[in-house]
Each structure stands twice: as C-alpha cells, then as structure tokens.
Amino acid sequence: MTSPESINPIIQHFIEDAGNMTQSFGFGRVVGQLFAYMYFSSIPRNLADMRDALGISKGCASTAVRQLEQWGAVKKVWVKGDRKDYYEACDWFGRILKNAIVDTFGKRMSSYTSLLDEIEDDLVTLEGHGDGDGAFIRQRIDNLKQFQQKTRGILENPIIREIIK
Amino acid sequence: MTSPESINPIIQHFIEDAGNMTQSFGFGRVVGQLFAYMYFSSIPRNLADMRDALGISKGCASTAVRQLEQWGAVKKVWVKGDRKDYYEACDWFGRILKNAIVDTFGKRMSSYTSLLDEIEDDLVTLEGHGDGDGAFIRQRIDNLKQFQQKTRGILENPIIREIIK
C-alpha cells in the first residue's frame, strides 16, 4: 500500500491536459488522465491509487485501465505479496498510437468498406432515375473507390510505420 | 427551384452511413449526411434542398455546410437568377481529409505543444519531490518530446502528402 501522496501540481496540470486531449478525441477523459498519471509515476499503481489520485470511481478506473491495456499503453505488473493488480505506463508511443488508431478507426471503417461494392452492384438500377444520371454517380463511386484503395493499408505502409514507431 | 424529388434508396443508404461515420468520428451526423447528399447530386443544392432531403432544420444545414466549406469539401456555386446559396461537393478527398485533420487535430494539439516546454522549465522544482524522482520524470519528458518532434509536421511529409492526395 502506498502512502496517500499528493501529486505535484505540474504533473497535475499534465494529467488535466491529457484528459482534455483524449476527451476531445472521443475517448473518455479518464483514459488520458490515467495514462498521464501512470506515465509520470515511477512506481506501478493499482485501482485504489488511481481512484484516490483522480477522484474517480473504482469501476471507472477499471474500465479505463483495461482500455489502456488493450492499446498497450499500460501493462500489468506483479507486486509480490500483494493481491492487487498493478499497472505501469509504456512509453512506446508509436505502438500505442497505432494500436489505438487501428482499434478505433479500423473497427469503425470496417462497417463501410463493403458499402461501395454494394452500391456498385446496384448501380444499374440508378440508370434513368430522376435524381441525377447514372454516369455521374458511377464516376463519383469510382473516385471513392480509388481513394479508398489509396488509404487502405496506410498503416502498413513501411514509411508510415517508420514514422509511427 | 428544384422539384421535391425523392432520393434513391441506395443513395439514401449511403447518406445514412456517411452520417454514422462522421458521427462516430466526433463531427456531427449531419456533416456526413450533407456531404453524401451533395456528393451524389449532379446539380448544386441550397439550404432548403438539404432541409427537405434530410429532414433537418435550416439552421443545422447552415452550420454543417459551412463546416464542409471550411474543409473544402463543398464549394459555393452561383446560380444566376437565384438569390439562394448553392453548394456542390468536391471530390478531392485527399485535400478534404487533410484539411479536416489539420483543422481538427491541429487546433486541438496546439494547446498542448507548449506544455512540454513549460513542464521542462519547471522540472527543477521536481527534484527531490516525494512523488517519483526527477531523473525518471526527465526521461519520460524526453521521450515525449522526441515523439512529439517525430509526429510534428507529419502532414507536410512529402510521402504522406503523396498518399493523402
């Protein structure tokens, strides 16, 4: 059990900003706060530490820390003689960012990748329809597919992987 | 004035998906819906068209279409003999995506770029503090700054610009 220590105001400021950042990016505020808290902690932390440090509920800390763990942003460490789960931050930002992007964008985009094929199959029914001509729509869909192909696998691009490393 | 035409169900499906996509990415649903609507319309559209086609309020259409205009996703076109503002979609996705990313991420990140310098200046006050040692925190901040430098200007990277084009 760690003593109830107060967090340095500078790091506190950092925690707030990290929370605002993840908040504005659509993940909860707590995710960023927790990562910053652990990133600037030289010792592993458990759920009670997080709850006390951030003033959040234990359930919320549990959910957020598992999100971070899924992205490889934190990892569980074993503290012998203690039954609690302890976590510490990883500092391999490239991998964290990639995991988060793949996890978030990939899941969201996968629902839409098939749509272009569907709409292309049904394109024949658009011929002669009142709303726009079929040739116009075909061209638009071709542009879309072309762009989709260019962006597909962008994270696997070796140059991108070099930058996001 | 265009006749009150019904939208093809396939395109309607596309509009819905585009709305869900922009919604899940943190921009409103209407932004994606409006862009898809105009992207598959061979003629320019005005606010009343959008309101009728999507069943949204005129004010909402006004806000969303200006967002799209700011990203270069749509452009205003002049229809002579008509005082309304007409818009049509652009199909240069790379530019649109880049503008949206710069506009969104850039604005959000700019608040935090100075924080690392601030915290580094104040790092001396951390020496000997109870919560972690200064050397540890210095190393963490160095890692952060290194990663920040790598990602800074990533959109200006010529290889990225080639892909997002």
Added chain:
DNA sequence: TGTTACATTTAGTACATACTGAACGTACTG
C-alpha cells in the same frame, strides 16, 4: 427606402454517453 427572401445566430431541448456507486463474481488466505 421599404420590403422581401434569404442566411445566420442563439436560446432551448432532446438525446447520447461517460461516470457513479452498489451489487455481483471470483480468487486468495486462514
């Protein structure tokens, strides 16, 4: 210059969702 026909703005509302707190499940300990 008054009137009209638009776009824009904004106060209010409805909805989504992140968080709380308690109940639950589970695995060590004695």
Added chain:
DNA sequence: CAGTACGTTCAGTATGTACTAAATGTAACA
C-alpha cells in the same frame, strides 16, 4: 470451507452536445 479482498458489471444519473425553431442580421429588388 468460511471469510476477505479484490476486480468487474450494470442500472441510474449527470453532464455535454447536436439539433430545433424562432429571432436576428443582411443583401437584393421594387
């Protein structure tokens, strides 16, 4: 096998925000 000490789950809530609708601003026409 109790009893305890955790982590997890979930119904309820509170906060933020996208959208509505009405008021306001603005520019073209008479």
